[in-house]
Amino acid sequence: MGSKEKRGLDNKTMTKVSILYPHTRGARFDFDYYLSKHMPRSIELLSTHPGFRSVTVEQGVSGTEPDSPPAYVAACFYTFDSVESFVAAFMPHAQELQGDMRHYTDIAPQIQFNEIRIEKVSR
């Protein structure tokens, strides 16, 4: 196993902030606004923090059965060097970013902190 694969286990633990929007019948989610306005602004604000490592923004496609709905319709994953760094990066902009959510969805996101235990990237 390469060193990258073990990164979460030895020297530095990475924190993943997971923001999932559960698939909800009748709910509204404007991907155009989310992808062209909300997330670019969020990334602009948060990625300047020195603890920022990466972010992905994802669109749920399906469950394992073809054409089955995904459990969550959208997701955003921020990786920071620690929970403290994320909180420090986010808090000054919490009001703006949370206030902007009504422009693209009425789904309450499910937010949690994870620790990355194994990571492997193709060479």
Next chain:
Amino acid sequence: MGSKEKRGLDNKTMTKVSILYPHTRGARFDFDYYLSKHMPRSIELLSTHPGFRSVTVEQGVSGTEPDSPPAYVAACFYTFDSVESFVAAFMPHAQELQGDMRHYTDIAPQIQFNEIRIEKVSR
């Protein structure tokens, strides 16, 4: 910022396979086995496929309130260049990997396919 120019690291649409283990009262999850046996074996088998891009294995720490339980206790995210590549990489080993699950958990994972729409990595 158009989402297209940010797709993946190389302007190709990337597929994320998300395998979440929901936090379940009274359920069993053996992280030692999962991190030292199951996932290393899974990564060994799947990462040889040319469509493999990356994988992370994560441990849920908390919700947004301190000491609140995370919605999912563990997660594995495989990034491949397409759903088809993932399926081709996984199917030959489905029986072994799925059969191994009982060694670390009795939680039924929530599996879905996502499309990565925005990705940004710290430089």
